[in-house]
Amino acid sequence: MRTGAPVRAQGPPTAGSIAEVSRPGRSAWSFAPLDVDPVDLPPEHRRALPPGLPEVSELELVRHFTRLSQMNHGVDTGIYPLGSCSMKYNPKLAETAAAMPGFSRLHPLQPDATAQGALELLWRLEGALCELTGMARATLQPPAGACGELTGLLMMRAYHEARGAPRSTVLIPDAAHGTNPASVRMGGFDVVAIPADDRGLVDVEALAKVVDEDVAGLMLTNPNTLGLFERDIATITELVHSAGGLVYYDGANLNAIMGRTRPGDMGFDIVHINTHKTFATPHGGGGPGAGPVGVVEELVPFLPVPRVERGGDGSFRLSEDAPSSIGRMHGFHGNFAVLVRAYAYVFMHGADGLREVSERAVLNANYLAALVRDVFPLAQPNERPMHEFVSTAADLKERTGIRAMDVAKRLIDLGYHPPTVYFPLVVEEALMVEPTETESRETLDAIAAALRQAAEEASSDPDVLHDAPVTTPVRRLDEARAARHLKLRW
């Protein structure tokens, strides 16, 4: 197999940081000549020494960050099969849309009359997300999924308080993403973990034992973190509802089910969506995201403000008139430009296109699983995965000493970004693979071959895995050293 990391050491040697390029007296900036008199700020407020920012020419600036960009993998570079991340192609047209001056140059505190296009976009997107998830209304304000979770939990809190019966715990499957328990704590609740059964699904009997009058709600993804559909979901939501609790849908895995089933139809009361997953808004190396949250009718009074409302004359306004609202989750109205991209994605695909997205996402994951499951067994071999699958390298480790991380690093040398490793925590030596619908069959065949080659080499040539990666700008990095000898700035 032809080899080479998707990100390679290349180009002429350069200085390390931009601070090392800096020379006193050099600059890139330009401003129009000052056309008013300069002023002196009060001496007691003045800065004594200028900040130690780099002094570089514009070309040095361009070369430095171009060079850094070449040391980074993106979806445009190659497959990015991180499980739970839905790293699909980010359509370029969304950038054209977001850059339109009517959106990009709109001030957040402009009067509503001057922002009717933006408000209608938000209104239409809210409506589409409610239809997609089976919810009554939604807020588009949370700037990321984790903030969406907290938004949902604060609404849960407000709902129970409004009924005069505050509750103190929230149930979470033990395989859940770490943001779930962290959000629960920030919402002022205690976490109660619920175990999975031997199918990798929520243990309904165990759940029944812990659902009581103190349970504010349950948080769940469906398909779950193992990529499996919770078949008993109707029973689960009914169980929680019967004790007066609410059920929260973590939309991390919504890419599996669009047009096939809806969280609202399964009995969920609150749903968040990660736009950078399902709707392909670019993740930018860690963000921005957007985490819209939909709710059933009963929870609408608690949605954050401001909300977009439509008046009798068809005009739109931002309204803060909601006395039961939990309040404001963001300084302004959320990550608007991300929502423009999400709008473009949703309405470009339409009803048929979104259904096809999920079909092809599930097809790709099952196909790739079929190609590698004999060497990397599924964590739940008797269950059918949906848009992602979790394999384990536990057998491989047992036989050869090669770990999931070694496989991941070898994949890099073979030219591919690895899947998520060591998540979920409940699976030993986990490899969590989500190819997404935008990858071609040829790409899936190729990464499957690379995974199989790595598994083969674990026996035949283990050092090539231990030493990997060798083709990248840096090799394996000492994370323990980074935490022990903190160097967090130049």
Next chain:
Amino acid sequence: MRFAPHTEDDVREMLATIGVASLDDLFEEIPPDLRLGRPLGLPPGVSEEEILDDLADLAGRDRATDRLVCFAGAGAYDHFVPSVVWALAGRSEFFTSYTPYQPELSQGVLQTLFEFQSMVCELTALDVSNASLYDGATALVEAVNMTRSGERSRVLVAGGVDPRLVATLRTYGAGSGYAPEILEAPQGRGGVPADVGPDVAAVIVQHPNVFGVLEDVGGFAAAAHAGGAELVHVFDPTSLGVLAPPGDLGADIAVAEGQSLGNPLNYGGPYLGILAARIGHVRKMPGRIVGETLDVDGDPGYVLTLQAREQHIRREKATSNICTNQTLMAIAATIHLAWLGPTGLTELGQRCAAKAAYAFAALTAVPGVRAAFPGAPFFKEFAIRVPGGAGAVRDALLERGFLGGVPAPWAGPDVLLVAVTERRSRAQIDAFAAALAEVVA
């Protein structure tokens, strides 16, 4: 418009490899009574040119700051964004990447974030910065969370802090168990608490404050520290070429809305939450932090570090739930700060201050218009009182082509906040003053 590449042959052969007959078979785990059984109630898909026409129609209904001369601020500002910022931050290797979980393939994002952290530390004269938070308001929430523990739970907020920030604190505080307490701010500033008790975790001051007015941060810091509390300083990064940095003023934690550093107005987001602190706070900081280390060959490289603070390791004991942040905005800010350098940042601050001073003189010379807080020193924004109500004046100014500020109803029905960035020319300011004179005449 579709992006899935499968041919019909692909689908058929892939299904055969999987061992199922149809795509529907892949969804048979969904119980029949939960299946949607109808098409989604959304329009059919459209082509690229159709969706872009639709979006252009919506965008065209807005009257944004490309068509209005912008004197609005209150936390979001019309600063110049040099072309180089998005030419570089927009490179798809940055743009289409995920959180750097595989550091060998992510050195570009990691090193840029390390440089971001470094520049934030240089700006603020503090020791450590994280790799971004959602925005200024949520950064303040996270700063408060860093200060609260045990008996120390109260949060005192200077009266000059933006009410949007306080509202955000109030929302999050409902979950964490505190309600922000607002101090009196006579004459639009000040109100240093006389006695900070042992139950106070944080004192928050915004400087320049919501009225643009310069505060005595050192006075607030002394009061906070006398009571054993932390001083959280909400700053404006564009001011730090000319104004003393938070670290020199006694701040323990400094947070900012970083929109001004390379980000378009974007109707409120995505913006950039900046958080810096003294080194003793590093293990309480939220979110991603990048550290330098060595690889197996002894060469330097960058990784996400101190991850034991974070939700994916520590779960319910994490310092925060934040996962996805605003990395791309931090990349843009890093490039913008490198473009500015120390001299450019100083020039920027001087220009803002000079234009704001000129505008203040021009507007308060209009008959009937007066300073809301006479004599108060300000940076790039100031408050005026206008006859006829701030909202009505603002609306009348729209008809004359000006986004003439942001009403501040909490300070009075006639109070208008006016922001003046380096982009406003003398001619625009003169025209604005003339329009205001017409409106209030």
